[in-house]
Amino acid sequence: MSDRPEPPARDLIKQQAEEIARLRAELERAERDRDRLQRENERLRKQLDAARRAGFRQAAPFSKGAPVSRPRRPGRKPGRPYGRQGRRAVPPVIDETFAVPLPGTCPECGAAVADTHVTVQYQEDLPPTRPRVRRFDIHVGRCRGCGRRVQGRHPLQTSDALGAAAVQIGPDAVALSAVLNKQLGLSFGKIATLFAERFGLRVAPSAIVRALHRAAAKALPTYAALVQTVRDSPMVVPDETGWRVRAQLWWLWVFVTPATTVYAILPGRGFEEAASLLGASFAGILVHDGWAPYRRFTEAAHQTCLNHLLERCRELCTDYPRARLPGQVQDVLQHALAVRDRHAAGGISTHGVAVARGRLANRLSAMLEQRTTVVDIARFMRHLDREWDALFTFLFDTSIDATTWRAEQALRGAVITRKVCGGGNRTTRGAVTQQVLASVLRTTRQRGLDTHSVLTPLLCAPTPMASPALQLN
Numbered sequence: 001m002s003d004r005p006e007p008p009a010r011d012l013i014k015q016q017a018e019e020i021a022r023l024r025a026e027l028e029r030a031e032r033d034r035d036r037l038q039r040e041n042e043r044l045r046k047q048l049d050a051a052r053r054a055g056f057r058q059a060a061p062f063s064k065g066a067p068v069s070r071p072r073r074p075g076r077k078p079g080r081p082y083g084r085q086g087r088r089a090v091p092p093v094i095d096e097t098f099a100v101p102l103p104g105t106c107p108e109c110g111a112a113v114a115d116t117h118v119t120v121q122y123q124e125d126l127p128p129t130r131p132r133v134r135r136f137d138i139h140v141g142r143c144r145g146c147g148r149r150v151q152g153r154h155p156l157q158t159s160d161a162l163g164a165a166a167v168q169i170g171p172d173a174v175a176l177s178a179v180l181n182k183q184l185g186l187s188f189g190k191i192a193t194l195f196a197e198r199f200g201l202r203v204a205p206s207a208i209v210r211a212l213h214r215a216a217a218k219a220l221p222t223y224a225a226l227v228q229t230v231r232d233s234p235m236v237v238p239d240e241t242g243w244r245v246r247a248q249l250w251w252l253w254v255f256v257t258p259a260t261t262v263y264a265i266l267p268g269r270g271f272e273e274a275a276s277l278l279g280a281s282f283a284g285i286l287v288h289d290g291w292a293p294y295r296r297f298t299e300a301a302h303q304t305c306l307n308h309l310l311e312r313c314r315e316l317c318t319d320y321p322r323a324r325l326p327g328q329v330q331d332v333l334q335h336a337l338a339v340r341d342r343h344a345a346g347g348i349s350t351h352g353v354a355v356a357r358g359r360l361a362n363r364l365s366a367m368l369e370q371r372t373t374v375v376d377i378a379r380f381m382r383h384l385d386r387e388w389d390a391l392f393t394f395l396f397d398t399s400i401d402a403t404t405w406r407a408e409q410a411l412r413g414a415v416i417t418r419k420v421c422g423g424g425n426r427t428t429r430g431a432v433t434q435q436v437l438a439s440v441l442r443t444t445r446q447r448g449l450d451t452h453s454v455l456t457p458l459l460c461a462p463t464p465m466a467s468p469a470l471q472l473n
Contacts, residue, residue, distance in 0.1 A: 048319075091122055131201040134170065138162070158459045159214070169203060174211045175455040181212065182437045183445070185416035209430075216433035218458045221466040223436045226262050226443055231278060233257040235285040235400060238278070238294065239407035240269055241415065244424030245431045252414055252424075252435075253277065256406040261442040263414065265424075265431040271296040287401045290387055302390035306333050307403040312380055325367060325377055329384070332364050336392060336402075343398050357395040364391070410442060443470060 076082050102113050140151045153160060158171050169177075173195070180186040180194070188205035195201040230236055236255050243252035243265055253264045255277055266273040271293040275282075278297070287303045288294040295302070310333055316326035339356045342348040348356070368385055372378050384391070394402040417434075418424060425431040444454045447470065454469045 088122075088124075091124055094122075129199050131199060132170070153462060155460055160462075169207060169211050171456045171459040172452060173201060173203075174215055174459055175452050177208050178212055178215060178437050178455060179441060179451055181208075182417065182434065183413060183441045185413060185420050187420050212437060213429060213433050215455065215459055216436040218461060218464050219436050219440050219455075219467070221464050222458065222470065223262075223439055225466045226260055226439055226470075227277060229260045230255045230257055230262050231282065233260065233284055235287065236278065236282070237287045237401060237404050237406040238274060239289065239404055239411060240291075241411055241418075243418060243431075244422075245428060246426065250424065250431070252411070252418075254407050254410045254414070256410050258406075259443070259446055261410050261439060261446060263410075263435040263438045263442070265435050269293070285393070285397075285400055287404055287406075289404055290383065290390075295386075301393060302387075303393040303400055303402065304387045304390040305402075305404040306337060306391075307405070309333055309384070316377055316380060320374055320377065323372070323374055323377055325370060325372060325381065328367055329364065329380075332360050332367070336360050336395060340394060340398055340402060353395055353398065357392050360395075361392060413442075414438065440467070440470075447471075 102115055104113070105111060106113055134156060136154050136157060138152050138154075140149065142149055151160065151162075156171070158174070159165070159168055161168070177191055180191050181188065186194075188208045191208055192203055192205045195203055236257055238253065238255050240251045240253045243250045245265060245267075248267075250265055250267050251269045251273065253266060253273065255262045255264075262277060264273075264277050266276065271280075274293060274297075280297070281299055282297050283299040285301045285303060286294055286297055287305065289305045289308045310330060313326045313330035313333070316323065317330070320326070336357075339348065339353055339360075343350070343353050364384070368381055368388075370381075372381070394400040417438075425434055440454065441451065444451055449469060454467050457469065458465065458467055
């Protein structure tokens with residue numbers, strides 16, 4: 001009996017072999033398409049990440065991308081949402097008064113003009129200025145006991161230097177230079193130009209640099225006292241951003257309380273650098289952006305920035321529109337902020353805040369138990385789990401900040417200075433001058449004090465001292 005299949009069977013086998021070959025070819029083609037799509041997805045994701053980094057990059061903090069074809073009109077829109085309309089207040093002191101009579105004839109038709117009434121206009125202007133030049137006739141003598149050289153000193157002097165350094169910049173000019181450079185981000189060359197053209201004070205940019213170095217040396221005890229004030233504060237908001245010193249990557253740290261700001265330019269971005277300012281045993285409340293080194297302050301209570309978390313929620317909702325978890329987390333966090341605002345407005349009691357806090361924690365806890373196959377969302381949920389104890393601290397004590405807005409505002413001026421100064425400081429001495437003067441100026445502004453009333457006594461002091469005007473603790 002023959003083992004050869006019947007013709008219909010041979011045809012069936014042939015058809016099945018062809019079908020298998022076709023399916024294998026389709027499978028290979030599908031695998032190639034899958035690999036291609038994976039590579040394309042990875043490329044697009046890298047482009048998206050690069051675009052986001054460019055948006056947050058503080059080298060170009062004001063860029064909003066390409067202009068739109070039909071932009072909206074700038075400024076407030078008319079109507080009820082406009083808010084209270086502002087106007088300049090009438091100056092309390094009038095230095096000059098001018099009568100402005102009517103013209104003799106109408107400028108249009110040439111007819112006589114009848115005087116009907118008088119109205120008032122005010123103008124505030126800068127006075128003409130010139131440098132005030134002081135000459136100090138310094139008496140020099142020698143001690144009859146020990147033979148030491150002794151010279152007199154006037155309260156307005158900023159230095160005892162004589163000879164080649166006898167012509168100096170006064171304390172008011174140095175204080176204004178510090179404000180223009182460290183607070184307003186004006187370069188030394190532009191400050192020299194402003195002094196020459198507006199005030200008639202001719203000074204080289206290098207002289208301004210040296211004057212600010214001396215000012216920082218005089219303010220070192222004040223800076224040390226500010227650091228101690230921050231260490232003793234019940235709540236501190238830290239943050240950090242890139243900074244360059246001698247063309248090397250360092251970090252500009254900022255530590256902010258409601259009344260004090262301290263900057264520090266340090267070579268690293270870890271726990272050791274933060275502890276060098278706060279102290280490793282800091283036991284207050286840290287409001288931060290979730291950066292891992294902050295969690296090593298084990299004796300402190302923590303509040304993670306809800307604005308950072310909400311931003312991540314929005315990004316995940318954009319990247320994965322079909323995923324539900326990011327939107328649910330966003331709803332919980334926004335509800336928590338709404339509870340805080342209602343309590344501040346008197347619409348909810350402290351007990352009501354506690355009840356709402358418990359419900360929000362339960363909702364978020366249930367979300368953390370859910371599983372997801374999306375890697376980015378899973379990473380975000382793990383971050384929330386790590387930050388669990390720091391999510392709703394501001395609902396236990398509503399005086400605690402829920403975001404890092406204090407530190408972010410304190411960094412804005414420094415970022416402008418970084419852009420002007422080529423990314424940072426050329427020397428370590430320049431970095432010390434930057435952190436000291438920026439801290440003193442920012443704290444002075446926070447406390448509503450006059451800058452000159454703080455800096456001028458420091459500059460005129462015979463030796464470095466802590467500023468009594470800042471009322472340091």
